[in-house]
Structure formats: C-alpha cells, structure tokens
Amino acid sequence: MVLAAVLAVAALTIDGFFSVGNLNHIAVGAAFPAIIALGMTFVIITGGIDLSVGTVFALAGVLAAWASQYGSLAALALPLGVCGLIGALNGVLIAKARLAPFIVTLATMLGAWGLMLAVSDEGSETYVVPDGLALTPMVQERFLGIGYPVLLVLVLFAVGGVALRRTGWGQNLYAVGGNEDAAALMGVPVARTKISAYSLSGLLAGLAGALNAVWLGSGVTIFGIGIELDAISAVVIGGTLLAGGYGFVSGSLVGVLLLNVIQNIINGIGGLSSAFQQVVSGSFLITVVLAQNYLSRRREGN
Amino acid sequence: TALALLAASCARGEDEAAGGQDGGDTAAQAQVLEDAAGSGETCSAEQAGIEEFDLADMKVGFSQSEAESNPFRITETASIEKEAEKRGVELITSNAQSDFAQQISDVQDLMSQGAELLIIAPLNSDGWEPVLAEAERKQVPIVTIDRQINGDACGDYVTFIGSDFVEQGRRAADQMTEALGGKGEVAILLGAAGNNVTTERTKGFKERIEENAPGIEIVFEQTGEFTREGGQSVTEQLIQSNPDIDGVYAENDEMGIGAVTALRGAGKEPGEVEIVTVDGTEEAVQLILDGWVHGVVESNPRFGPLAFDAHESFGKGEEVPVELIISDREYDADNAEEERSNAY
Amino acid sequence: MRTRGLTKRFPGVLALDGVDFDLSHGEVHALVGENGAGKSTLIKVLTGVYAPDGGEMRYRGEAVRFDAPLRAQQAGISTIYQEVNLIPLLSVARNLFLGREPRRFGLIDFARMHSEAAGILRDYGVDVDVTRPLQGLSMGARQMVALARAVVADARVVIMDEPTSSLEPREVETLFSVIGGLRERGITVVYVSHRLDELYRICDRVTVLRDGRVVHTGALADLDRLGLISLMLGRDAKEVERQGATTFGGPHERRAEEPVLVADGLRDRRRLHGVSLAIRPGEVLGLGGLLGSGRTETARAIAGAMPLRSGRITVAGVPLRRRSTAAAIAAGVSMLPEDRKSEGIIPELSVRENIALAAMPRLSRFGLVSERRIDRVVDVFVERLRIKSAGTRQKVAELSGGNQQKVLLARWLALDPKVLLLDEPTRGIDVGAKAEVQRLVDELAAEGLGVLLISSDLEELIEGADRVVVLKDGAVVDELSGEEVSEGALMRAIAAGDGDAAATDAAAEAAEEGSAGAEGVR
C-alpha cells in the first residue's frame, strides 16, 4: 500500500520514472539486497538477527571472483560453501551455546571481513571474473525484458513464501520466534530450526554476493558494507516483527523495493545534498514503523 | 528539517570569515598534464562508434564517490560544478557516500534522468560492467577522473584523467629518503583497506625505498582509514611501541595531520619524526611551514577543465588520448611559502 | 513405564533424588507434593526436556532415554506442561496442529486444518475462530487448546501438570470427562494438582514426592486426605488436622460502614459493561464468576492498570482522578496480579529488591536509596509472611511458587495499602503455602484492610469472603452476603446468571457445549 502510494507520487513528480529502463534498473539494483533480505526475514521470524550478512556478501563476491577462474560451478560452490558454513557457525553459537544473536553475528561480521581481507591480500587484490564465464550471461542478460536476477528473486521469494507458510519447517520458524521454550516443549526441534535459519541466511547472502560479483565482473572488496542495516530496515518496513514470531517474505520484498524506489526518487529530484538523503531515509523508516504501529493498534481495537 | 534550519540559522562558527572552497581555479592551480605519460593511445567518436555532438547542448551527469567532507572531494566537486557553470552546460550530480553499490545505482539513475555524458569519480576501479554495458547501450561517453575504471579504453570509456598513484608513492619515497638521509625506520599509515589508491601508493613507496634506500626499513604498516582520527590513534600507538621511529609516510594529508596531532600530544618537537604525505591540502602545506611535515606530494583534484575539454574535443570528433596523466606538484620547505596559494 | 533411581541435579539443588516411579496400563496416576517437591522436574525428565543425571527409564519394557520432547511425543507420551506452553502469536489451529499439520501434496492443507481444529475444539467447549492468534483467548481456553493438542496425538500416556489451575468448575468437568474417556481407551494419565478433591475424584493411584524423593506410592483409596497432606508436608497427621481444609477463620468484623473503596459503573471497550462494587474496611469481598466474566479486568481497572471508558473509583472518599497504577498506589490501592510469572516477579532481582520495588520512593531520600530502611521493611515482612529463602539476596526466580507469591504480597503490603486486590492469590501453590496465604488474608482484614478476593476455588471464596459479588459478562448479576455465602448458593448464582441472557453469553454456552461434547468423545 505504501509502495503504491510512493510509486504514484514518483510517477507524478518525475518524468521518465516509469520508463522500462528505469524500472528495470530499480529492480536489478534491488535484486541482490532482496536475496539477503529473504534470509534476514527467516532469521528475524525466529526472533534473531543477522548482522553478518553484509560482510558475508562481500566475502562471497571476492571468493566467487577468485574461483571463477575454475569455472561457473566453482564460482558458485565456493562462496556458497563458505558462507553457508559461516551461517551455520552463527546458528550453532546461537542455538547450542545460547549466545545472543546480535553479538554473535556482530562478531562473525568482523570475522567475515577479516577473512575477505585475508583472501584478497588485505584488500589490495581484486579478482576479475574472466570473460566467457558460463554464468555471466545468466546474470547480466534479460529474459522478456526482465533481468535474470529479477526472475531469480521472484522464484526465490515464491519458494521462500511457500516454505514459510506451507511447510512444517516454516511453522517451526514461527513457533521458535513466538515462544522458544514453548516451542521446545511442543516438540519443535528448536536448535535445528535456528541453525537452519542462520545457515540459510548465510547461504543466501553468499548467493547474492557471488551473483553480484558476476554481475559486476569482479570481486569488489569494498562492497556490501552496511547492507545488513538496509536488509533489516527492509524486513521491518515489510511488517515483520523484530521480536520474532510474525512476518512474511512478500513484505520484505516490498520493503527492499520501497527503499530502492525512495533512493531513486531522491536522486531523481536532484539537487538534494547527499547528506540530506540520509535524513530523509531515517525519517522515512520511522514514519513507516509508526504508521504500522498505529494501524495494528487500530486493528486490535476493533 | 526545521530543526536543521534552526540550528544553522543561529550558528556562529569559530571563524566567520572562512569562505570555504569556491573551486575558482587560478591558472597556476589548474591541472597540468604530464608530458610523455600515458599509453599514447587515443580515442575518437568515430572509433568509439558514437555520433559527434556539441558539448553545449548536452546534459552532463557527474557521479562523486565520497562525501564532500574532505578537501580533496570538496575541491573536486566544486571544480566540476564551476566548470559546468562557466561553460553553461547542464549538470546533474550524485554522491555515493563511499557506498559502491550506491555509486553503481547512482550512475544508472543519472542515465535514466537523461544524462548524455558522464563524468565519474569511481570509488573503485573494478566492478563497472553493468554500468559500462548500459552506457554502451545508451551511447553515453564516459570520462573517469581521479581513479581508473578497468575496462577497454575507448570501448568502455573515452578517457581517464588522473594522477599516477604509484608514481605518487615513489615520489613520497624520494622525499622520505631525502629527509632521512637514506637511513632509518619508517612507518606507513595506510589508507582504507581494499582501495586501489591505498594499494598503489603503498606499492610505489615500497618499490622506490627498496631500490634507492636500502638503509630505510619499513617497520610498521597500519591502516588509518584515510581519516584524521585514524591517523592520530595509530600514530599514538606507534610512538609507544616504536619510540625510535624516524619517519612516517601518510597516504593522505588527513592521516598526516592526525599524526602531527599525535606527535604534538606526545611532546615531540617538529622535525623529530619526518612526515611525508600525499594530497596537497592547505593544512598540510601549512604544516610544512610549521616544520612538522617534511614534504607533500600533490594529488590535484581540479578536474573540471580537463574533463570538460575531453568531452568537448571528443564531441567534435577529435582524437582524445585515452589516458591523461596529470603532473602533480610537490611541496617542501623550499617552495611551500610561494606555492602555498596552490594548495586546496 | 517405570523408572529406577532417577536423579536430576540443578546448580545447588537436588531436584530428583533416586525416584522410582511406575505407571501401569490405563490408570490415572496422581503425582503430588509441595511446591518445589520435584513434580514438574520429574515430568520434564520423563519427557526428554531435561537429561537425567542418573537412573534409568523403561518404557513398554525397553530401556529408553528421550533426548528431546519430540522423541517422547513420537513414542506416544504427550504432555501438558505446567506453564501453558503454546505460542501466542500463532493461530489457534496452528498451535493445535504444530508438528503434525495435515498435508496435501507435501504442503500444509490449511482448509482441512481449520475445519478439523474447529471441530476438535468445539468438543472441548471452546468455540472460537481458529484462524485468529491464540493470544486472544482466555487462559482457560488456552488450557483447553493445550489439552486438545495433547490428547489428539495418538498417545499412550498423557501427562498433565496442574491442568486445572486456571480452569473454572465447568471446564474442570469437561477435563474430567476427557480423562474418563482416556481411561476407557486404556490410555495412562499422570495427573498433577494441588487441589486434593480433584485427585480423589479421578485418580486411581498416587505417588507422593517430597524434596525430590518418593515418599509414598499406592492406591489413592487407601489414603485419606489428612494422610495425604501429612505425607506431602512430612508432618504428623494430627497437627495437620487441627488446621482444617482452609485456614480462614470466621466472618470478619467490619470496622466501619463507610466503604473504603467504591467502584461505580466501570466500563471499558471490550469486557466490562458497568461493574459497581464497594468494599468496607476490615471486610473480604469475594468476586465470583465464570472464566472470562471480567473479574481480572475489574481488579485491573480499579488498580489503574487498564484504560476505562467510563466509571468512577473512590478510595476512602477521595475520587481517583488520574488513571494510572502510580495514582492508584498513591491512593492506597494495591493489586496482586493474576499472572505471577509475567506480571509479578522480576526474576533476576533478589527477594529484597522485589519486595522493595513498589515502595522504593518511600524508602529513599532525595532519590537516593536508603539500604537501612529497605532492610528494616524487608526484614519485617520476611518474618511476618514467613518467606523462606536462602537469604534476602537470593534471586526470586529460585524460590518456590508459594514463596514467590508471598514476596509479591510483601511488595504490596510494604506500601501500607488501604485496599488490597488479590487476583487468584493461591493459584498453583501447595496446600501448606495456601494455608499461610489464607491466614494472612484473614489477619490483614482483621487489621482493617479492605480486601477484594478473586478465586476460582469456590471453597476458598466461600470460606474467605464475607460477601461475594458475582460477575457475568462484565456486569454484576448477584451479591451474596452473610449466611447466603455457601457453595450451593454461589453455584446457583453463577448458573442463574447463565440462564438469563443465554443468547449473549458465549462463555456459558461454551461451557455447556463443552460438557456435552466431551460426553460425545466418550
């Protein structure tokens, strides 16, 4: 609904907003953050948070670019493997050792960054994806005018949505986020559920990073800093409760789009100092959350 | 917003006279091209498969990479804006605030807002494929300034205008060698990790030290993130752990100034530790005069005239070199006084 | 199922000490003991929540060890744990089916799940929209959902840890008929309760735990109430006998006719539709009614913990203007909340801090805490309420339920209130502690406090209260006083209320259908 309103305003104020090119580039630009936000949604529904996705994303990009010299399969397998492991490590520390998600993923955020620096010779080496990699056209080309990454995001979100709403695993996520102790007593495998959520978040961040590297044609070492905050904002704007137990993936997709559209509009208006954009973003986030609170309170009142 | 206006309206800075940088480049300050540098390759509109155009009718998009909060970026942006105004060219700008993903989408935004020519100050040399592909589709010529974009010269971009960072490192090494008489222990304050400027300024410095001054030993390399605060804290640690340090090479002026603050705080005298920095900001040049800094290698950010010249001649169908390397100045105790007005 | 020498140790506590526990086929087995005797711990060890530190377990002849509640469930042991353990944000149906959702093509079939859930719950007397979040349900209805969830699974053993502590008499009847049905199907039931009369109605055998040890196992019929209590408390039967069923004394002497608290026409947006009542100093006013009749809301409204649409509250002749807990407290109204765990104790803080919490401003000067004054007050109440702890610096979470309740009472008494609102003060606490709390209520009234007593335990209400106001659907339907206060009269008053407006009375309908439905199950 908010998205629709924002789009309407955008269409009125900026000419060329609805041009195919512009929409497509909003969509492609949103694609990689959206994949991360999907994983973040799962984690937040379990009542946790994953701050490590930003640097995991960067690490995956560097790994993918490095591995791409050995072919497309390696370019995907290596980052997915490593990032899945980092996610699993998060999950184990949180579920088994019972450490707070915020601090665990904060630590692995630093760790993934360190690993990335180690792999890239303290950031001085930028690996380039060789021309003619089989994967490249799969990321850069379009199908029926829509970029492949966008299609991939749609598929991932559809699968994620079904998994969340219509499978036992999804129910377990909600149960763990709703009341962890009760879920355990109701026979939900709490630890396994949490580990799966964090692993998935790591995997998806890894996938996004790898595809992003292929899209950019190189493993850019300075990519992805702060992207975790964008993902969290998107999930929150999408209506998922940070306390856990409630949320949906479609909301997160809308959230990511909304953030990108807002950015696009701010750029489109032009003349706005870049610092001012941050003021707008901050106010926007809080406005959306306040509106949500108000609406849900109204709904409860009835 | 109201708050900001309120806060700003009754503000009174320490030095009300400070007019800030206006980017009004005098002839002396302007960038000068290196004579024989570059590959010698050239690019023309015909070669690039782009129709000729008249710069005056075009809408130019400028994508800045970092917040205009340090003198280099301030001067760079101001120079571009000033030049556009001077030539009466319509300019749209964006700033990625050091976020590379943001810069990619900024440039695409610029194109969808109708920018027909681009000037890009890239945050990073790699990772431009999607932008280059779209620019090619839309036939938008690109001039990159200050940092290179890795791609096919003339195919992906028209020209690169900028300094040779490796050379800057080498020249800094020369200054350091001179300052220390070819002997001593030196620390490097690295820039942000993962940044090509850092990589290249380090590379040049180390190369030249190894070649020319075997007596100089590099004993310490830590990042100061290109910030004054970073330079200061790292130097504070440095003078505790290596009290006998003889020289500090700071990869930008800000870190160098931070190092001076740290040395001052530790009760050192000017000249006790020799400092060499890169950039050429006013503050750094002043510190040469104060005796704290031995020398500064310039990295001239006034790209406006050259960037628009390049677009203009390219539009006219002329041959434009694909690499325009600037000859940077150098400041030291001998010339700081008279050259001071050229600092930014 | 049988266990031998089961042992469980928590940091500093030997919660189970060599427990031998046998269950035979198709029996209803009572498990009793004081607060902290180890009943819940035994259940949790049996069902794989905790790993035992020693001893062995055999289930259907084989040695077993469940490493997660899921394993026990898969083996046919379903459990309703003590704290109603469901997930408030999930829908009722999803709570009911979590872990065994009906599927179609591998995906959850929500249509079928909802219709089945609605059907099952109707049998338990709960008629709700099963697609709504569970958090909209009353505690009693939640308990029924938990019960349905446990019984729906093909269980061989059903364990119930204090299932009736938040149930109304009618719902208890529903529960009993369900248990009867289980027994007929040859399913074993383990039943934990502090309400002894319930045990005698439905249980075959009993195991008594004390301080983590089994002190008795045998047929319940061989043991009379006194014998059972004395086994639980580990004291002489004679000594117990002197105390009687409840420790309430006779009627209290009212100090004055002028009420200390008058509530007039309390209305809120949902539940209260004009409740009026008055309490005089030195009087215990009972508040009766079905679950969901609005007793808790009335107390919360008086204590300023809930927004009201209209209504006036006067304390000692002074109308309460601001509606906040702080204002109510300042006026002399204290409320002991119903839900001890989530609204009462601050688990991580010490006994001392918990007691001093509300009275802190009085125990400090210029915002600075006076440790000396706190100590004085805390010592007084620890002694007076006989709070048992390892010292006043012990974390309140480590105390038994009864002692936690006393700590909360102390918190409110430290405010030196004029009116004390007690919402289910003896829920979930053992016979011994219950007696102490009841005696305390008597003492307080005798000192001139006005007391409002809400209790689902009819006996407690009748013996404790001088007058009883009966609520239904958020409105007063009857008031009993003096000789009228008797079990029969109270039952009738509640039932009469039912008859009146049957059409609008969802709760009563639910209860009635519930018992009918449960018969159907049988």
Place this chain on the structure above:
Amino acid sequence: MTAIGMPAVRVDRTRAVPWLQEYGVYIGVAALLVFNLVFTPHFLSLENFRTQAVQVTPVLILSLGMALVIATGGIDLSVGSVMALSAAMISLYLGYGPVVAVLVALVAGAAAGAVNGALVAFAGVQAIVATLAMMIGGRGLSLVLLPQLDGIRNPGIRELGAGEALGVPYLVWISAVLVAVVVFVVRRTVFGRRIVAIGGNRRAGELSGLPVRRTLLVVYVLCGLLAAVAGVLATARLQASDPNSIGRLIELSAITAVVVGGTPLQGGRVRIAGTVAGAVLMQLLVSTLIKHDLPPSWTQIAQTAVIIAAVYVARERGRK
C-alpha cells in the same frame, strides 16, 4: 504454624563456574596485560598507559550510556551519529565561545536521545528500529549542518583534548568522574533500581506503579547526553570537528564492551565495572594487534574470536 513449603533450593551454591562468569572479563584484561608485558617492547611505560586510557575514553563513555539502555532491555545504535551531531554543533557554535558550544553540543545529544526515548517509551517502537533511524538520520543531519571537516583552533577546546591535571589527561579525569557518577546512579538511586527492574520485567514494573515510560525516556536522554560528551571529547582530542568519520561503527564497539562486560543483552542486569573492563579489554586487544603490526585481516579475526569467547564465558547458564 511451623515451616511449610520449604523449597528445595539450598544456600551454598558451588561458585566455580559463576565465578568465571563474573570475573571472566577481568581475567581477559589481566591476560592481555601479562602478554603485553612479556612480548611487547616498551609496553610498561606511563606514557603508554596514558595513551591507552585516552584512546579508550570515547568508547568507554558511550558504553556507560549503552549499559543503562541495555539494562532496560533496549539498545542504542545511534550513539555514533549523536557524536557526529555534537561535533557539528561545536564547530557551528564555537563563535559564541567554547562553553556555549559545548553546552549546545550536549543539548543536541540530549535532544537526539529524547527523540529515541520518546519513540521507544511512548510510541512503542522497538529500540533497535528507532535508534537505527536516528543512526541514519542523525549522521545525515550533522553532515547537512557541517558538510566538511573543520579544524578547531580554540585554545579552550584544544586544552580540553590535550591538557592534563596532576599528570592525568583531562579526558581520563572526565571519564573517571562519569564512571563514578554512573556507578553511583546504578547502585544508590531509586532511578538506578528502576532501570534494572524495567529490564527484568516491564509489565511487573508498570503494575508496581513505576514510572516506566519516564524512566525509559530519561535513560535514552542520558545515553544521548553521554554520546554527546564522547563527541565533544573526541573532537577536542582530534582538534577538529569531523562529522563524517567521527564515531563510525563505534556503536558496535560500545555494545561489545557492555556485553563482554557481563551485562546481558536482554536486560535486567547491569554491570558498570564489567563494562569498563570490557571497553579496556577491546582497547588493549586492538592496541596489541597494532603494536605487533599485524595486518587488518588478523585484527578482525582476532576480535571475532575474543568477542565470542568473552560472551561465551559471561553467558547465562543453567536455563537448561
């Protein structure tokens, strides 16, 4: 009338594991000190300790406010941006003299904290979201107000950053005084007791008539105020207002210091001494890595390991 319902809980808990939990962070600090004394040249000097103390000051002061916020069960991501805001204010108002400038900076910090607090306490927004918005918007606002680094020549401010009294830098004096004040508030005041009570069980606090919302508001205001103090001191030390880079990512260091110091993120408990030790631990760790000239990748990975180890030791036990 005799003892009834005596719980099975016993007094004499073995304290071996809890002891480690309680003092783990001090052991960590001690271990690092010993390591440095043995392996780091020139470590044992007054100058060095002074440097470490001065460098830890901003994080330490921030973590004091952060500890209070975390004790209530909240979190404040905006402290770094509030530092930037106060830095911008100093530069903007220095024309009125250093005292006015510092006061305006502090007021700005308190105001930002008040916005956070109002959102959390009255509008019911989750702390992490409210302060995230402030983190983004506050940084933007300070850059709008002061777009570029501005050197400070005012002798008063410079003296504050570099001067000393009785051989101890002003910065260290100030942080010591603030630590003492916060310890006093937490230990001795009604307000301090309320903070932990609210963190332990907010509902119970409300029903006990505590001014929950007011307390929360004040806690966030205090946190903003302390962040502004940190911003002023960092500016004074740097001798420049730099709203762009001051306090970037510092909120993570402050949170780490608090958690490593044994204050659980879910609130209900607060340990100021532990927090100080946590901040010192992280400072010593980074300084050790720098002094041994290890590359940044090492620094990051070592921090990861130390944070996880420290939190693991200090974690809540015995729930299961």
